[in-house]
Amino acid sequence: MASSQGTSPEKPRKTAGNGAGRGSAQQSGGRVFQNPPTGSAQDIHRTPPHSVEAEQGVLGSMLIAPQEAIPECVEKIKEEYFYVPAHQTVFSVLVEQWNNGQAIDLITFTQTLRDKNVLETIGGASFVTSLFTFVPTAANLDYYLEIVRDKYVLRQIILTCTEGVRRAYEEQGEVGPLLDEVEHNIFKVGDDRFKGQLLTMKEQVMDALASIEKLWERRGGITGLSTGFVEIDRLTSGLHPAEMIVIAGRPSMGKTAFAMNVAEHVAVNQKKPVAVFSLEMSSQQLVQRMLCSRARVNLQRVRDGFLGERDFPSLTAAASKLAEAKIFIDDGPSLEILELRAKARRLKSQQDIQLVVIDYLQLVRSPSKRAKENRQLEISEISAGLKALAKELNIPVIVVAQLNRQPEQRTGGKPRLSDLRESGSIEQDADLVGLLVRPEVYEEDEEARAEKEGEAELIIAKQRNGPVGEIPLTFLKEFTRFEDRARNVREPEEAF
DSSP, X not given: OOOOTTSSSSOOOOOTTOOOTTOOTTXXXXXXXXXXXXXXXGGTTOOOSOOHXXXXXXXXXXXXXXXXXXXXXXXXXXXXXXXXXXXXXXXXXXXXXXXXXXXXXXXHHHHHHHHTTOHHHXXXXXXXXXXXXXXXXXXXXXXXXXXXXXXXXXXXXXXXXXXXXXXXXXXXXXXXXXXXXXXXXXXXXXXXXXXXXXXXHHHHHHHHHHHHHHHHHHTSOOSSBOOSOHHHHHHHOSBOTTOEEEEEXXXXXXXXXXXXXXXXXXXXXXXXXXXXXXXXXXXXXXXXXXXXXXXXXXXXXXXXXXXOTTXXXXXXXXXXXXXXXXXXXXXXXXXXXXXXXXXXXHHHHHHOOOEEEEEOGGGEEOOOHHHHTOHHHHHHHHHHHHHHHHHHHTXXXXXXXXXXXXXXXXXGGOOOGGGBTTOTHHHHHOSEEEEEEOGGGGOOSHHHHHHTTTEEEEEEEEETTXXXXXXXXXXXXXGTEEEEOSSOOOOOBOOO
């Protein structure tokens, strides 16, 4: 591939390790920019990674095949992906000219640059001509784009790490927030190059129509991850990306069992990787519960060691199935929200987890000294952090939470949204709140308790994008397992 040396008003010196092939950033009227602040003498003359040839290959492809190449480039790169300022200018003007429906060829493009008073700045008409002749066809555009994107990511990593070093030297306060910020920025470099971009109303309407068409094709089918419970899926359409789902209840209601039933269903039946952060129970206890639940073996008999001969084949079969599931359990007893988010990010990056389960919210800690002095403020910070995690990873996050004692003072112990313990911010941050209740727990009379044995209810008290309602379930206590109950869900109420 021919080099473009000689087309620029300023010829650079070669620098080792610049990653630019036979050219460098000063070609084509460019200047070195985005050089990160350095921390050592040997770094001071290093040029950030870039490829002049790949950048010119992209621009050449856009010039000789504008109708095919420009739309593809607009989808995959942005102006700042180019290292050389002259290349940024050419890209920006090309996209503008194409967007305005103007014809693009050597004459019209050169004239457009002249009209904008940037032709001489980028290297003159000879430089534009060199771009037109730089590549014979646009056949290798994808390859050029990949190189340009990769070099941009490397430069962003350098900038992010350098900024982290600078902040680390200057930081006088708490280390936790800085650590979280630096790690977040590193992960963000490769993940959100096009997230949150502004879309025209036309684009958004077309996307919405496509989504509606898919819903019509499903005819009431779920659009998110299935929970494994028919009526819950019907009311919620499943667990959706970026949602924070709170499952709350008083002690002994089966909150952990319910959350793990959902996690098991997602990992085993849907074959999706799941992360579980268990701050109350050990991983061994959780796995033991899951084995008994799936094998339908009495958990108490397992704990006591009084197993029947028929139990072992069931446990072995369940173990074989669970062993294939991608369920990652972290049972650290004391976990700060920043550490939890960092671990979840790594699991998303390494294992592509599709669901996070946290058991339970009130045991997560905040590193903020100010928050530690105010429990309500601490819970608010943790809740906001978990919602941010769901949005950042774009996956559903199930958060188990404790309710205060108010339900115990009501007949039947039916919980309400206001019973969420220690903070109304949990209610505010959550996209869906499910309140779990088992009436038998509140019955003092043995006969009445026996009549309600196994009855359970999940009250969908809040659903940001759907109706609320009460869903009857059956709790098989000996197996720590919830199942659908054989009767219809109560008619949904209006969402709020």
